[in-house]
Amino acid sequence: MPATSRRGNRGPAAAAGNRRAILDAARRLFTERGYRVPLSTIAREAGVGQGVLYRHFPTRLDLAFAVFEENFAELEAIAADPGEGAFGRLWSRLLEMTIAESAFVEMVVDARRALPDRGDDRRLLALVEATLPRARAAGLVDPALTADDVLLAQRMVYGVVVTETDPVRVRQAVEGALALLKERALVPAVR
Amino acid sequence: MPATSRRGNRGPAAAAGNRRAILDAARRLFTERGYRVPLSTIAREAGVGQGVLYRHFPTRLDLAFAVFEENFAELEAIAADPGEGAFGRLWSRLLEMTIAESAFVEMVVDARRALPDRGDDRRLLALVEATLPRARAAGLVDPALTADDVLLAQRMVYGVVVTETDPVRVRQAVEGALALLKERALVPAVR
Amino acid sequence: MPATSRRGNRGPAAAAGNRRAILDAARRLFTERGYRVPLSTIAREAGVGQGVLYRHFPTRLDLAFAVFEENFAELEAIAADPGEGAFGRLWSRLLEMTIAESAFVEMVVDARRALPDRGDDRRLLALVEATLPRARAAGLVDPALTADDVLLAQRMVYGVVVTETDPVRVRQAVEGALALLKERALVPAVR
Amino acid sequence: MPATSRRGNRGPAAAAGNRRAILDAARRLFTERGYRVPLSTIAREAGVGQGVLYRHFPTRLDLAFAVFEENFAELEAIAADPGEGAFGRLWSRLLEMTIAESAFVEMVVDARRALPDRGDDRRLLALVEATLPRARAAGLVDPALTADDVLLAQRMVYGVVVTETDPVRVRQAVEGALALLKERALVPAVR
């Protein structure tokens, strides 16, 4: 659904709201229609002019990374919890994101052609490294499980999500993938 | 490199050669420049007119599936071998294809949005089902390994390949993914 | 006036006619509305689609140079005449072109920012060098007049044309400029 | 470099400073990047908002003429000198301006399309008429040289400057042009 239709020049005060509306529209449209959805469609759905979209996000990748960034912020908030369950919640949320927003695989593919490393892998790695030791100490995961393993596992789940042709079977396919990885006791399984 | 330069209307005899040249050019360009490479580029590289490309392959997907089909044909030839090593060779070749032609993930993503199921999964499944029992009987794989597991594992490897930003680390990443799956003894590992 | 309105795909046979129509429209619109006239306007006036214009002339400069090239071709034809009057006719036509198509100054300014030397100066220099000696031998011009002088004089006339704000006074201004240069006996004066 | 960074609404007192900063930025950017440089760029470089630029200069031409006006003011100051050398200094400075700010040719071309005569020619003519007689009386210039000749000569130099593709050869080209005009004893030559 478009943000409430906006008309006329609402002045600079609208900037934050516009940015929000653009990000929401982009997240939704990337998911529904894929990464290549026209920028003009995103602007229209966000209820802003094309120029506003360009002011906020000069390239498609800038927009995509900004949406991605919000996911990261959420994961960082989870990882900031000092409890032993943080890793489990981080992994669970990461799986949900992977399932819900597989459109980002297309973005990654595109980014790979267009850009040098943006360091996103390292940021995610840091979150895992911050939380995994406590889970290990509490006996919640296989002691041999490394942070690299976790990231690799997430990428493997990505592969399953993106190649699943029937949307209603995505969760089931991910369950199957996690079962194949189960020996290393990645927990918890997807809800 | 374009197929040998072609000029003028060479009549029906050229049809097969043209089809061949288009498929070769498409395979190369999909890999090098991604699934969205302009069809006109493929026609040019193949040394044919755009009309010919349309005659042979009315849509981008028809072309992509035809390229994919050649991979299937190769896999089918491997699976036709009645020996106990057929499954291992099938898996090995499947991994190689996954590594070399990850551009097909983009195609699959596109196909998912555009088309009803084309049954490719089922064809691949049939090849695995034809070869896995003999490998299992010969003790070459974990007895609990199912054909579905194998297909799922291949999709997981896809995920790793497509998300690897550094081309020279793709094999290493796949090795890591296979190691995570090793408990089920998928053999052989990637070369 | 637009080339006779054309609709529908007339096939490759239309290519030469389209190129001609585009060049004519571009020459007219550059002169009437300046070098920055929208390419879409040129395409519309030529009676072709935008894509056709792009196929023939990938950039605005390519188009402008092609129009310019036609002027060169005309000058080359004049210079090919072995008679002693060739230089006079060359100079006269060059002045006419300068007066009629001052829009090309804008092009030159633009080209200077966008491109390395295209060698046009040298081509024009060659034409002058081919014809000037015969005129000199026939006593038609000051014996001290060099080909470089001629080119410089033409650039000076350019300056007068482009800075004349009243279109009806352009010829009069050029006459004045030629009078200032008269000691070197550039002949003939503009008609 | 932008004028000292300005933040916040500093009230009417800032108006003069803003005008100054805009003119400086415009002069520099017109020269460096051409007359078509985006107005937003000029505002940014001047350290002011776009609205302020519009308040001071409603159109691009208003801004361009204001920059030009400053040149006039400098020339007027030179012409106000009652000595016999005023004409020489006026001509010399005029040549320098022509060389340094050839971007103004683009402006003139644009103005010609957009505006009725602004009388700039007449203002410059007045300056020459005020100083030339004294130089003539002192025997510093050809007695036959008229003020119209001087203005025409300056426009001719414009033409040479704007058509010179190699920036380092501009002065040399101007020298050549002045040599062609030398019979009328325009002095002094460019430095």
Added chain:
DNA sequence: AATGAATGAGTTTTCATTCAT
């Protein structure tokens, strides 16, 4: 049957101008 230019709709991109704060 092959060629390759033409078409034109779709997308991206820019920027002069307006206007809420």
Added chain:
DNA sequence: TATGAATGAAAACTCATTCAT
């Protein structure tokens, strides 16, 4: 009064598809 974001009308550019020869 200054700010700088919003607007939206152009303009530029791309490319899948058609079709005369």
